[in-house]
Amino acid sequence: MKIKDKHYQTIWYERDSSFVKIIDQTKLPHEFIIKDIHNADEMVNAIFTMEVRGAPLIGGAAAFGVALAAKEKKDFDFIKKKGNDLIKSRPTAINLEWAVNRMINKLINVEVSNLFEVAIQEAQEIIKEDVGFCKNIGIHGFKIIEDIYKIKKDTVNILTHCNAGWLATIDWGTATSPIYHAHQAGIPLHVWVDETRPRNQGANLTSFELNNEKIPNTIITDNTGGILMQKGFVDMCLVGSDRTLYTGDVCNKIGTYLKALAAYDNSIPFYVALPSSTIDWEIDNYKNIPLEERNNNELSHINGLDDAGNLKNVLIYPRESKSFNLAFDVTPSKYISGLITEKGVCKANKNEIISLLKN
Numbered sequence: 001m002k003i004k005d006k007h008y009q010t011i012w013y014e015r016d017s018s019f020v021k022i023i024d025q026t027k028l029p030h031e032f033i034i035k036d037i038h039n040a041d042e043m044v045n046a047i048f049t050m051e052v053r054g055a056p057l058i059g060g061a062a063a064f065g066v067a068l069a070a071k072e073k074k075d076f077d078f079i080k081k082k083g084n085d086l087i088k089s090r091p092t093a094i095n096l097e098w099a100v101n102r103m104i105n106k107l108i109n110v111e112v113s114n115l116f117e118v119a120i121q122e123a124q125e126i127i128k129e130d131v132g133f134c135k136n137i138g139i140h141g142f143k144i145i146e147d148i149y150k151i152k153k154d155t156v157n158i159l160t161h162c163n164a165g166w167l168a169t170i171d172w173g174t175a176t177s178p179i180y181h182a183h184q185a186g187i188p189l190h191v192w193v194d195e196t197r198p199r200n201q202g203a204n205l206t207s208f209e210l211n212n213e214k215i216p217n218t219i220i221t222d223n224t225g226g227i228l229m230q231k232g233f234v235d236m237c238l239v240g241s242d243r244t245l246y247t248g249d250v251c252n253k254i255g256t257y258l259k260a261l262a263a264y265d266n267s268i269p270f271y272v273a274l275p276s277s278t279i280d281w282e283i284d285n286y287k288n289i290p291l292e293e294r295n296n297n298e299l300s301h302i303n304g305l306d307d308a309g310n311l312k313n314v315l316i317y318p319r320e321s322k323s324f325n326l327a328f329d330v331t332p333s334k335y336i337s338g339l340i341t342e343k344g345v346c347k348a349n350k351n352e353i354i355s356l357l358k359n
């Protein structure tokens with residue numbers, strides 16, 4: 001999608017320098033910085049510090065991380081070790097593990113001299129595939145928005161949480177892809193953007209994306225969605241996922257569950273958009289999902305511009321207060337109207353997920 005009318009993807013490999021390029025998302029929307037990633041350790045750091053974030057993007061980034069390890073040392077054990085470091089850099093989004101395992105499996109029987117070339121090709125394949133998945137999610141999800149519009153015959157109001165936009169993927173996004181497709185088809189839309197404390201991915205990234213695509217949107221605090229739903233100002237909720245169990249439960253950014261409860265109570269459709277790489281085919285009980293707990297600084301400090309236009313990070317809490325920063329929660333399948341995937345839309349239950357997505 002576009003930033004200031006120029007098309008970008010979130011990550012790419014530059015053959016001339018043989019570095020990977022990323023957009024540093026910790027500085028958006030105030031500063032637009034493209035950064036070089038030279039090796040697997042730098043990629044681990046970029047994922048951990050959330051310079052790159054969002055489930056499908058960290059999958060793609062980890063794939064490039066494995067390729068950079070293969071460039072560093074033509075040694076399968078070394079590459080495998082770096083792959084494990086990449087998996088551990090963030091625990092919840094399953095795309096990370098999925099992408100590293102795919103890369104390692106691809107490299108198992110490859111001749112030492114070819115390791116890097118095969119790895120970089122596979123990483124490119126993974127990100128190309130993700131672009132296709134997200135585009136198809138948009139085509140399938142578009143029909144849901146179109147159906148609402150056909151009945152309402154007026155602006156469709158969509159509420160989204162966190163950033164499941166193109167910045168969380170390689171291009172198009174998951175939750176935003178149906179929105180971009182509907183906008184391009186001329187359906188009038190307005191998006192309620194949950195701020196998404198503590199890191200404000202909604203306000204900083206989703207609103208930034210939508211502004212660049214000229215889609216009307218309004219940032220709200222995370223607690224506002226409920227009353228908007230009660231007043232009839234939300235036609236549908238559309239969110240992403242970091243890990244969807246094959247039983248249909250969805251793990252996503254903290255606060256998603258409360259939005260789903262409010263939507264359920266107000267009979268508002270609640271859809272989750274995800275590529276099949278986000279499905280966890282092993283865990284069947286949501287209590288076993290590893291939920292990331294992040295540094296308390298993310299709650300107690302906030303980024304912003306001072307009056308002179310300099311990016312500053314300031315303390316907003318009493319120094320001595322305790323805080324707890326859990327990054328994800330789980331929405332049980334019963335609150336979900338449907339899953340929008342690259343292969344079509346299905347109910348959030350085991351039978352439909354297996355028949356649509358397995359193999």
Ligand code: MRU
Pocket residue numbers: 053054055056093161162163164165168169173174175201239240241242252253327
């Ligand atoms: O912690 P983040 O910013 O990586 O979390 C991102 C989300 O929770 C997204 O909703 C999710 O990854 C879906 S990605 C298209």
